[in-house]
Amino acid sequence: GAVVSQHPSWVICKSGTSVKIECRSLDFQATTMFWYRQFPKQSLMLMATSNEGSKATYEQGVEKDKFLINHASLTLSTLTVTSAHPEDSSFYICSARDNRATYNEQFFGPGTRLTVL
Amino acid sequence: GNSVTQMEGPVTLSEEAFLTINCTYTATGYPSLFWYVQYPGEGLQLLLKATKADDKGSNKGFEATYRKETTSFHLEKGSVQVSDSAVYFCALRRVSGYSTLTFGKGTMLLVSP
Numbered sequence: 001g002a003v004v005s006q007h008p009s010w011v012i013c014k015s016g017t018s019v020k021i022e023c024r025s026l027d028f029q030a031t032t033m034f035w036y037r038q039f040p041k042q043s044l045m046l047m048a049t050s051n052e053g054s055k056a057t058y059e060q061g062v063e064k065d066k067f068l069i070n071h072a073s074l075t076l077s078t079l080t081v082t083s084a085h086p087e088d089s090s091f092y093i094c095s096a097r098d099n100r101a102t103y104n105e106q107f108f109g110p111g112t113r114l115t116v117l
Numbered sequence: 118g119n120s121v122t123q124m125e126g127p128v129t130l131s132e133e134a135f136l137t138i139n140c141t142y143t144a145t146g147y148p149s150l151f152w153y154v155q156y157p158g159e160g161l162q163l164l165l166k167a168t169k170a171d172d173k174g175s176n177k178g179f180e181a182t183y184r185k186e187t188t189s190f191h192l193e194k195g196s197v198q199v200s201d202s203a204v205y206f207c208a209l210r211r212v213s214g215y216s217t218l219t220f221g222k223g224t225m226l227l228v229s230p
Contacts, residue, residue: 006160034217043206043222044161094162095218106218110152110160 002028004096006109013084014117021112022081023094029074030096034106035067038091050077074099084116121229123207123221130197130228135150138224140181140207148209150174150183150190151218155204164192164205197228 003026013019023033031052036044048058048069056069066088068080077096081088091113095106124165125140142150149168153161172186181196190207207221 004160041221041225046217049217072150095161105163107163108161111158113158 002059002098002107004094004107004109006092006094006112008112010113010115012115013115015019015085018080018082018085019040019084019093019114021081021092021094021114022110023077023079023096025075025096025107027098028098028100028107030077031074031099032097033071034097035069035079036076036093036095038102038111041053043095047094081114084089084114086116089114089116119148119209119219121206121207121209121221123205123224124224125222126204128224128226130226132199132228132230133196136192136197136201136226136230138196138205138226140190140192140206140221142188142190142207142209144188144209144211144219145151146211147185148211150181151208151210152179152181152190153206153208153220154162155206155223157203161206197226199228199230202226204230 005024007022030051033050035047038044047062048056050069053072058064071077093111094109095108120143122141151166152164154164163178167174167183170215173182181192204225206223208218
């Protein structure tokens, strides 16, 4: 089946620093990838839709200058949390839409736990 | 707009008990419906799906039937195991157009031996 990886799986950083999270589709091409944020005991909140070769589409209320998304190839999207603060601590999950799959099914990565001190 | 409502958890069961997790939805048109499972510390995995009315999705002993008349997609399993302990998310996706997933809030299932 389609596999999506994320790196790192967890990261701890100091307030004010930037953190980059990678999302890769390992065995398929993904024109479209999605970035979600999950707070403890809550649902996934879609942050943005990342399209290969073009600018990401951000959901309402998500700061595009704070959460930089780059989708430079059909297998890689990155999310950079700039000038991170403790309130950015969360579980970030990406998903990738398989170009070949019926109904454009999404496959999810294992998530990245970000802790900002 | 689209929305998904799930029963609040946690749902606490003994091993081999019957499981039902309710899910209802609001959507325009005819969405596809999904159940995802999230084990502790992991991302989401697709558990099952149904793409049209009266379809039954099934996997690993879990099943759910797409009920258009009641706009529901309840998850059931006849005999749960300790290893089924996880958070279960109901979700929908419009078939056409800009088809992102809309998730419910998730229901935690705790199964004790």
